[in-house]
Amino acid sequence: MNATFTLDGRPVAFSEGQTILQAAVAAGAYIPHLCFHPDFKPHGSCKVCTVKVGGRHAASCTTRATAGAVVESDTPELNAERRALVQMLFVEGNHFCPSCEKSGDCKLQATAYDLGMSTPHFDHFYPDRPVDASHPDMLLDFNRCILCSLCVRASRDVDGKNVFALAGRGIRTRLIANSRTGRLVDTSFSHQDKAAHVCPVGVILHKRRGFETPFGSRVFDRKPISARADSTAEIAAVEADGS
Amino acid sequence: MTYGLETAEHPEKLRRVAIDPVSRVEGHGKVTILLDDEGKVRQVRLHVVEFRGFERFIQGRPYWEVPVMVQRLCGICPVSHHLAASKAMDAIVGAHRLTPAAEKIRRLMHYGQMLQSHALHFFHLCSPDLLFGFASDVARRNIVGVAAAHPETARRGVLLRRFGQEVIRLTAGKRIHGTGSIPGGVNKALSAEERAALLADIYDMVAWSRDAVALAKELHGKDPALYNSFGVFRSGFMSLVAPDGAMDFYDGRLRARDDAGDILFDQVDYRDYRTYIREEVKPWSYMKFPFLAQLGAEKGWYKVGPLARVQNCDHIPTPLADAERREFVDYAGGAPIHAPLAYHWARMIEMLHAAETIKDLLHDDDIVGDDLVCTGERAREGVGVIEAPRGTLIHHYRVDDDDLVTMCNLIVSTTHNNQAMNEAIRHVAKRYLSGHELTEGLLNHIEVAIRAFDPCLSCATHALGKMALEVTLVDAGGAEVDRLARHGDGRVSRDRP
Ligand code: SF4
Numbered sequence: 001m002n003a004t005f006t007l008d009g010r011p012v013a014f015s016e017g018q019t020i021l022q023a024a025v026a027a028g029a030y031i032p033h034l035c036f037h038p039d040f041k042p043h044g045s046c047k048v049c050t051v052k053v054g055g056r057h058a059a060s061c062t063t064r065a066t067a068g069a070v071v072e073s074d075t076p077e078l079n080a081e082r083r084a085l086v087q088m089l090f091v092e093g094n095h096f097c098p099s100c101e102k103s104g105d106c107k108l109q110a111t112a113y114d115l116g117m118s119t120p121h122f123d124h125f126y127p128d129r130p131v132d133a134s135h136p137d138m139l140l141d142f143n144r145c146i147l148c149s150l151c152v153r154a155s156r157d158v159d160g161k162n163v164f165a166l167a168g169r170g171i172r173t174r175l176i177a178n179s180r181t182g183r184l185v186d187t188s189f190s191h192q193d194k195a196a197h198v199c200p201v202g203v204i205l206h207k208r209r210g211f212e213t214p215f216g217s218r219v220f221d222r223k224p225i226s227a228r229a230d231s232t233a234e235i236a237a238v239e240a241d242g243s
Numbered sequence: 244m245t246y247g248l249e250t251a252e253h254p255e256k257l258r259r260v261a262i263d264p265v266s267r268v269e270g271h272g273k274v275t276i277l278l279d280d281e282g283k284v285r286q287v288r289l290h291v292v293e294f295r296g297f298e299r300f301i302q303g304r305p306y307w308e309v310p311v312m313v314q315r316l317c318g319i320c321p322v323s324h325h326l327a328a329s330k331a332m333d334a335i336v337g338a339h340r341l342t343p344a345a346e347k348i349r350r351l352m353h354y355g356q357m358l359q360s361h362a363l364h365f366f367h368l369c370s371p372d373l374l375f376g377f378a379s380d381v382a383r384r385n386i387v388g389v390a391a392a393h394p395e396t397a398r399r400g401v402l403l404r405r406f407g408q409e410v411i412r413l414t415a416g417k418r419i420h421g422t423g424s425i426p427g428g429v430n431k432a433l434s435a436e437e438r439a440a441l442l443a444d445i446y447d448m449v450a451w452s453r454d455a456v457a458l459a460k461e462l463h464g465k466d467p468a469l470y471n472s473f474g475v476f477r478s479g480f481m482s483l484v485a486p487d488g489a490m491d492f493y494d495g496r497l498r499a500r501d502d503a504g505d506i507l508f509d510q511v512d513y514r515d516y517r518t519y520i521r522e523e524v525k526p527w528s529y530m531k532f533p534f535l536a537q538l539g540a541e542k543g544w545y546k547v548g549p550l551a552r553v554q555n556c557d558h559i560p561t562p563l564a565d566a567e568r569r570e571f572v573d574y575a576g577g578a579p580i581h582a583p584l585a586y587h588w589a590r591m592i593e594m595l596h597a598a599e600t601i602k603d604l605l606h607d608d609d610i611v612g613d614d615l616v617c618t619g620e621r622a623r624e625g626v627g628v629i630e631a632p633r634g635t636l637i638h639h640y641r642v643d644d645d646d647l648v649t650m651c652n653l654i655v656s657t658t659h660n661n662q663a664m665n666e667a668i669r670h671v672a673k674r675y676l677s678g679h680e681l682t683e684g685l686l687n688h689i690e691v692a693i694r695a696f697d698p699c700l701s702c703a704t705h706a707l708g709k710m711a712l713e714v715t716l717v718d719a720g721g722a723e724v725d726r727l728a729r730h731g732d733g734r735v736s737r738d739r740p
């Protein structure tokens with residue numbers, strides 16, 4: 001338990017088997033991340049958590065911490081790379097923050113601000129992704145899915161339901177509701193599921209509650225995303241409030 | 244931390260699908276003047292593109308998102324759309340009577356919007372024109388010119404607008420793209436500090452609004468021949484009024500009068516608007532032509548906005564503005580005033596009323612209350628109507644059992660004035676067109692006529708004398724005789740076949 005590595009020059013203690021990001025979160029140090037959630041096995045898909053370990057690029061959420069490792073994270077070079085990744089996520093979906101109810105409570109938006117992203121830079125894909133409003137309590141707005149698979153993991157590993165799945169591959173990968181009709185209402189999904197409280201963006205939404213929180217009181221109004229190691233629990237608390 | 248992404252200064256860069264219909268209002272206002280066999284003006288057409296595409300876009304979206312999303316319809320008075328949509332959604336969630344706190348916060352937001360919009364229109368867009376004259380040097384006819392010649396007037400204009408924006412920020416959460424109004428109520432009240440900060444300034448705002456009415460009146464009085472006759476035509480009026488006939492911008496029932504000022508209908512529940520208002524489509528304009536069913540398409544067009552409201556109501560429920568209203572009505576000896584340039588005077592009376600109302604609301608303890616939302620029995624259809632700065636604004640939605648919008652119909656203020664603007668231009672063209680050549684003077688006058696209505700077109704929000712405008716002259720045989728355009732940068736170009 002006394003083993004440490006350095007993160008941007010500061011020592012971070014870790015225990016056997018922890019990844020760099022897990023150890024950083026446990027120590028209260030922020031490394032940008034989107035598809036990581038402290039309760040789940042890392043998935044390593046968004047690459048926003050990429051750091052340099054001994055000068056080499058590595059996804060910190062999946063890379064084991066080793067004693068004495070020299071990890072760089074908050075550098076202009078790495079942040080520029082992260083910014084480009086986030087910009088790509090913006091153009092691959094339809095993210096229109098001004099009318100999104102998750103605005104201010106969204107990790108993608110908060111990360112974009114934190115990385116100083118001012119425009120999406122790339123050309124928009126404008127994918128056509130209709131919403132699924134079939135469920136009485138929950139709405140799925142696929143326009144904003146960043147394919148982090150947290151809902152898939154939560155439903156499978158915690159709820160024991162397999163409500164969500166990623167289908168297709170490469171650029172065609174998309175999130176689906178796992179039922180014969182493909183509609184959420186035909187799954188066993190409930191608004192109390194863990195999977196109803198893990199989406200880092202504005203896809204899995206509790207119906208009829210949008211915009212209840214005024215500006216100034218939303219998660220990332222209170223402090224920027226980089227002010228805490230991980231904001232997952234705070235976001236989940238927002239979703240949990242009325243359900 | 245600021246949320247630049249939410250304010251969408253360049254929304255077109257975020258999502259084209261959504262923005263296309265909105266950006267279509269960009270660009271030139273196009274006017275065609277059609278001549279008859281004798282070379283006289285027969286008809287004038289103002290071609291505008293409106294927001295129809297938006298109605299389609301909102302379909303399939305969850306209803307609670309609509310009050311926030313519709314603000315993208317208009318960069319000038321987004322709060323009006325925010326509130327009209329919220330009122331329609333109140334009906335959807337069964338909130339037939341809001342809590343006192345919610346209703347008053349929404350009113351505060353709306354009257355703040357009225358104040359800032361009227362101040363912007365008068366001081367920034369029109370005062371250069373009115374103070375220096377329509378024919379004066381274009382280089383001087385802007386707010387900078389006003390600031391040089393009338394520094395105090397310009398300063399107050401800026402501060403009045405800023406105060407209105409501050410009221411909006413504190414009630415909606417942000418100056419633009421706020422979220423304060425939600426189905427069934429609001430998401431925040433005012434804090435004691437916010438209330439105190441607004442109270443500290445409101446008395447200046449009332450006083451300055453009073454002076455602004457005096458200024459508008461004085462300008463009118465200096466050149467009555469121009470103000471009373473420029474672009475004049477007769478038509479009916481329509482607006483909401485309170486149950487007791489008082490002026491009310493936030494809620495009420497529909498009242499319409501004919502061109503002689505006689506009541507056509509009164510205290511009409513706005514949910515029945517389709518029984519009273521029909522819409523005609525004309526092939527040469529994207530903007531529909533609404534008319535009063537009672538009078539038919541030919542004669543049933545009408546004016547909305549300040550000129551309509553000030554004359555349509557029985558009284559204004561704040562004393563200073565009501566005194567001004569009486570003077571306005573007396574000016575024409577009780578007969579309805581139809582002069583487009585009288586809009587400016589009426590608009591300032593409304594600004595004064597907005598300031599007085601804000602003052603009263605700030606003294607009401609309900610605005611710091613905490614009972615903010617209510618709901619009732621769910622409905623599938625909702626209509627929300629509000630008096631926006633430019634006139635009656637109608638939002639109408641149907642929502643299915645899955646909470647998604649299936650139908651949306653909007654009649655925006657500028658659309659009500661469509662025929663009226665065409666008429667005003669026709670009168671101006673008749674008077675100022677000579678021969679077969681378009682002149683810059685004519686272009687100026689057409690612009691002044693359009694702008695009096697404060698239309699919600701981005702072409703009309705460019706600085707004065709710089710409105711992007713293209714006028715085409717067509718003879719009886721349908722051939723183009725002349726074309727004159729002024730571009731956004733003030734350049735004038737002629738394109739004669
Ligand atoms: S719906 Fe949300 S949680 Fe699920 S994959 Fe998409 S972004 Fe991740």
Ligand code: FES
Pocket residue numbers: 032033034035036043044045046047048049050059060061062
């Ligand atoms: S958080 Fe590590 S790859 Fe997404």
